[in-house]
Amino acid sequence: MKKNLFFFVSVIVFVGLFYNQSPGINISFFGLMTWLFLLGITPAIKRTQMFWALSVTSLVSVGAFAWYGDFICFAALFLSLLLTGFKAFYPRLNVLVLPFNTAFNYITFIFRVLTPQKWLGVRLSSDGLAKKAISYVLIPAAFAAIFIGVYTAASDKFASLLVINLEFDFLQLAVLTVLGFFLMFNFFYSSVPKAVIACNGYLKDDFSDGFVQRRNKRFHLLDVISQRRSGEISLILLNAVLIFFIIIYGIEQFGTPGSSGTLSNDVHERVYVLILSIVMAIGVIMIYFQGLLNFDTQSGLLKKLSFIWIGLNVLLIGTVFFQNMEYIVAYGLTFKRIGVFIFLLLSLFGLFITWVKLKNRKTNIFLINRMVWAAFYVLVVSSLINWGWIVTLYNTSHFANPDWNYLNSLHYNRQLLNTIYKEKGMPDTEMKRDIDAERSDQFLSKRLYFEFLDVQ
Known part of the structure; x- marks a missing residue:
């Protein structure tokens, strides 16, 4: 065979x-x-x-x-x-x-x-x-x-x-x-x-025919009315808490200038809050709209509260985006800060898919499937981008004295660094030694990037 x-x-x-x-x-x-x-x-x-x-x-x-x-x-x-x-x-x-x-x-x-x-x-x-x-x-x-x-x-x-x-x-x-x-x-x-x-057989994007009739015949701890009221109360409280947080956070970010030493911690804390908030936003909606509430004719208020909850989380993403930008302007670009932007984009996509799920009465599997595929395709696209070159170009263009140790630790910025070193009259012996070491590997162990460098 x-x-x-x-x-x-x-x-x-x-x-x-x-x-x-x-x-x-x-x-x-x-x-x-x-x-x-x-x-x-x-x-x-x-x-x-x-x-x-x-x-x-x-x-x-x-x-x-x-x-x-x-x-x-x-x-x-x-x-x-x-x-x-x-x-x-x-x-x-x-x-x-x-x-x-x-x-x-x-x-x-x-x-x-x-x-x-x-x-x-x-x-x-x-x-x-x-x-x-x-x-x-x-x-x-x-x-x-x-x-x-x-x-x-x-x-x-x-x-x-x-x-x-x-x-x-x-x-x-x-x-x-x-x-x-x-x-x-x-x-x-x-x-x-x-x-x-x-x-x-259970992992489908759409609810099966007769789903409502079958679910109505089963015993449920909470009936549809109780589920709807519980969801409305929960989302009213969550929306109120998030609105209060966004206002306080806006005052902290735009009204009170923070010290340069705390800016890094501030960004990290905001990202952690964002992660928790997005998980809560999607998780709460998945809990309440996993079954019968998708077809409840009286769930209009609950859906409106859910859409408001999604919108507030989008606003939170925007605030963290500007906070991360502020961090980059102050201290430069790094892989971790790029990772924050990628996470923000995935979060926006997740909230958009959650909105589509609610609007079109899709299953939770529909949402999870799209998020898995989105993460996979982002990984593939990220593998094509020379992030080291982008970080080096930004930092050397916007800062007179960037963190050279960090830039030297990146692998795929050698051509750009070689040009910068020549312009500034800086020694590049160690960098050329690293390039020669890469080129000395056997053919099957090589990385082609180093073979096509024009470093003099």
């Missing part, structure tokens, strides 16, 4: 790409190969629009990691390939079951791998060639290779007695083989338990 061939080839390629190599362009090569293999075994009927959209994110992430090679790019690449494979094999499953299904596959790996007749798709008769090959060759050879690697690393005398090219690191080979086998087995031969399939 084609899948079996691709699986074993991928394990061999994994070992070849990572043996005596550090993470670099080899991860991109492996990611590209994995996508090509996945494309080859995915039937045309399963190549949906979602499959192609995730394929685009996979290929984009492959290029981003080859260029930058940082953790954000790796996370984007890993999740893109994982999601692409998930949607290729199980296009009808909701993305929310992916973490549970992945955990199930990783935990049950040892049990599933010991039943090769299932995942290889061959029937192992008592005297069959496949059974003999697995029983007499594959399994003993794997065990022997692992223990030879362990014993070789533990005893130089043992290693010297082996009639093998001792330049090979057998322990590393064994570890890479096991790791590659584990990762690719769970990728190509993932299994979906019945419990996951059962849960997937």
